[in-house]
Amino acid sequence: MLNIFDTIKEIAFKIERAIQTEDLGYSDSENSSGEDQLKLDVQSDLIIEKAFANVTSVKAIVSEEKEGILELHPNGEYTVCYDPLDGSSLVDVNLSVGSIFGIYKGELKGENLVASAYIVYGPRVELVYVERDMRPLLYGGNENRFRKLGEIVLNKKGNLNASGGTQKNWTTYHKKFIDSLFQEGYRLRYSGGMVPDLHQILLKGGGLFSYPATTDRPDGKLRQLFEVIPFALIYEQAGGEAINDKGERLLELVPSHPHDTSPCFFGSVYEIDALKEAYGIK
Ligand code: AHG
Numbered sequence: 001m002l003n004i005f006d007t008i009k010e011i012a013f014k015i016e017r018a019i020q021t022e023d024l025g026y027s028d029s030e031n032s033s034g035e036d037q038l039k040l041d042v043q044s045d046l047i048i049e050k051a052f053a054n055v056t057s058v059k060a061i062v063s064e065e066k067e068g069i070l071e072l073h074p075n076g077e078y079t080v081c082y083d084p085l086d087g088s089s090l091v092d093v094n095l096s097v098g099s100i101f102g103i104y105k106g107e108l109k110g111e112n113l114v115a116s117a118y119i120v121y122g123p124r125v126e127l128v129y130v131e132r133d134m135r136p137l138l139y140g141g142n143e144n145r146f147r148k149l150g151e152i153v154l155n156k157k158g159n160l161n162a163s164g165g166t167q168k169n170w171t172t173y174h175k176k177f178i179d180s181l182f183q184e185g186y187r188l189r190y191s192g193g194m195v196p197d198l199h200q201i202l203l204k205g206g207g208l209f210s211y212p213a214t215t216d217r218p219d220g221k222l223r224q225l226f227e228v229i230p231f232a233l234i235y236e237q238a239g240g241e242a243i244n245d246k247g248e249r250l251l252e253l254v255p256s257h258p259h260d261t262s263p264c265f266f267g268s269v270y271e272i273d274a275l276k277e278a279y280g281i282k
Pocket of ligand 1: 085086087088089090163164165166192193194195221
């Protein structure tokens with residue numbers, strides 16, 4: 001596992017450099033979800049693929065930018081599922097973006113996630129890493145080295161509210177719930193990049209991030225293996241909760257395809273409790 005974590009650290013500085021120097025245009029291809037790929041998405045994916053090609057404990061990798069599973073080392077123990085550059089459409093307006101990694105042992109499902117990590121490329125590079133039996137750790141990057149900054153622990157209740165999806169396609173009960181949080185004094189924080197949005201809630205003590213089921217996306221937008229399940233481990237280990245719209249823990253999801261999505265809610269205990277009440281799933 002240490003090799004994998006060290007590799008993620010190296011990847012962070014390589015992708016940071018690519019963000020600063022590479023062309024921002026579109027490539028000629030689409031990713032597995034049918035979205036146009038930016039050259040930077042392709043470049044970041046390549047950086048990660050090359051980096052894990054040297055790590056023998058990695059049996060296979062699964063990328064948000066590729067269809068299917070890429071076998072690397074038959075005797076390896078772990079499969080790394082990753083989104084190389086989440087929120088990449090925000091790079092051209094110079095907002096923060098991120099990379100997300102889920103490290104699975106065995107079949108690709110929530111209960112087999114053993115560790116996860118994400119990198120935030122913002123004014124600074126930061127890295128968060130967690131395993132099942134520890135608090136998430138925050139690292140700050142500087143001159144190709146990461147320094148541990150501390151543990152992340154969520155308060156029982158926060159004051160930030162971030163809900164994705166097109167509002168006209170929200171259900172009436174989701175809209176009512178989000179409005180009720182604002183009435184209670186919650187403040188809107190939503191950049192459109194799940195990594196910086198979830199990172200902000202984690203570091204500012206708590207709140208709620210939602211990507212609900214909408215009429216145009218009944219299964220949500222965010223991908224289970226690369227985005228939803230890895231962040232669920234981070235939120236739970238920080239003392240928060242992460243569930244879907246049926247009240248099931250995201251860490252218990254069993255995707256039937258690597259690119260399956262799920263409605264998802266991440267937050268501190270108070271907000272997830274309020275959500276369950278509003279959704280009638282208590
Ligand atoms: P993309 O990588 O295509 O820019 O998508 C970003 C993801 C995720 O990071 C973010 O939370 C969500 O899409 C935002 O979607 P909406 O604009 O629908 O809220």
